[in-house]
Amino acid sequence: MNVDTAIDWIDRLLVLETGKHLNDLQIFMIRQMWLGRKYIEIAADYHCTEGHVKDIAAALWQLLSQRLGERVTKTNLKSILQRHATPMTSPPTKIANYQFIGREVAIAKLDQLIQQGQRTIAILGEGGVGKTTLAQQYLKTCDCDLILELSMAKESSQITPAEIVVEEWLWQDLQIEPGREFGVSLLRLKRQLITRKIGILIDNFEPALDREGRIISAQRGYVELLRVLTDRQLLGVTLITSRDRLCEIDLNLTHYRLSGLDLTTWQTYFNYRQIEATTTAILPLHQIYGGNAKAMEIIAGNICADFDSDLATYLQTDRDHQSV
Template identity: 25%
Template structure:
């Protein structure tokens, strides 16, 4: 048996008992136990306490023991599962010859038979009808730790599962946790979809190639013309409950221009997204992006099936757990300083561990917002994506610590009113400038970006 088969089976048993799927740590534990790792080795791999890993394992084995009617423990976990011959049909893996090994496509066909347990509810769950499921999550990240985004998860679930929203954009500055949020939603809702496909546009490709890739994952017969392929994909979205995720969407937009302007070779994505929203079907497309385009926003959500979830900072001290830091009472101060951005905090935590021996209070005593080399490299790329008008505006913002009004900006930058207004709107679509409501409308630059620009 493969670890994938075991994970699927264990997940079904846990769901039968708790009505919750395996979380990311439980999946990791199952994988490593399958490989014969000790509790200490598992704890070292994922930077957890050995006792905590042992407790989590015993909780999991207790659930399995109750469901299977056998005494499951670490020493007999794999052999007992294999002895039960849990799958009545084999795991089928379709590999498209046009893809590299890293892009293998997987089709899982599971039918779990009765395990002679007297529990009728369990038998009903385990004897579900065989159902073809097409999941390609090769490019999706593995999430080990996930903190305090329950409200956002509920929002996504309501939009996709309950309201059948066709187009959802998850937006925010780089490193804020967009990809992790979507992957966590998928991990919790695998059974809601017949088809789940995760594609990254980090190295973007023309829409025609992307559509071919999507069809190759789930279709054996490929249509010849582009028009037929598009129709084939739409038919699929109508016939099956599909979830398609496009990550790093900002890479199809043009650097050096206002946010959300398509590069000429990717302009067909605009028509594609419009088609997704206007065609009646039962599937959903999630866009993960650092920039917002016109197709990602909607003034009347009652009339159009378009939703937009904008992520802000994560102000939870748990995100610094397992980072090797001391002075826990100072963690929230550090988190506020770096605007709750998990990526910034990971980078600064490494610096504090290396230079200050993990002493957060000693680092804060420096009384300086340090920009690490990793963060500087990120901001270099971000600044180079801005239009000249946006660059002029953020450089002016960097000269002031307090929020600025549009009138103040107009008096201090050599821009027309139209250019200033469009520039501010574009910076908001990149989540670099936020609107602040005081006596009158003010605008505020990210303090971490301001520190980078000052230097």
């Protein structure tokens, strides 16, 4: 494949996804990267800042990563496209992938924190805002050898102790014999994590926290586990999702507070679900629910199921109920 075919392929993909063609800078950037040139060199030739080129590139890599199901970067762009996009194949046709939209800013932030050396990031936010979805989707694009997922019990009394979780990861997922002591098991786990790129998701951490955000006394094993997971030598990343803040000051972990989806994303989502929606019409709903992803999903589901996909009738009924 040559660079012209690659540009043509990406352009068609972009039109399918966003309705827009590649702009001059994007085309220039792809050509230069094909030749192995650096961001700073591309920026100098295009008379713009390196930061601007990086921002444009990041958005494009994000789109390509989502569509191709593997993490695309400047370094692997050529090889990935050569595998996916032969001149004879058209870009994947658009499927209604409305399960994960509108998280470009959050993804860029997670990328940035990881580049800065963070190995464990706690994604915080209210129920239904989209923490688990973001964490799962993000890890999928991280190019990991393996992803370990732990969903914490909703009841504090039902939480599986960290000792058992680590034992299970070692036996089942890593095919390594756990140690007799927790400390030894953790050492074995760490040895794996610094030699293999392993992504970890610890989902719904809040039942393990007390009011101050400290890990409850019955589950202090998680402090030891997190001490390993926050080690900067690790090749992979751990994402923890929690409705509440995790305040263990000895641990080197970072918090990222996730907000609701923006108004345009709500509109895109409604449109994907065949509901005609202008931003003006959905603005009040978006405001009431603060862009909450779960609310968006439930409202759209109601409109489809009970209002024949007609937003105006739904809104009118909603107003009627409120005035009763």
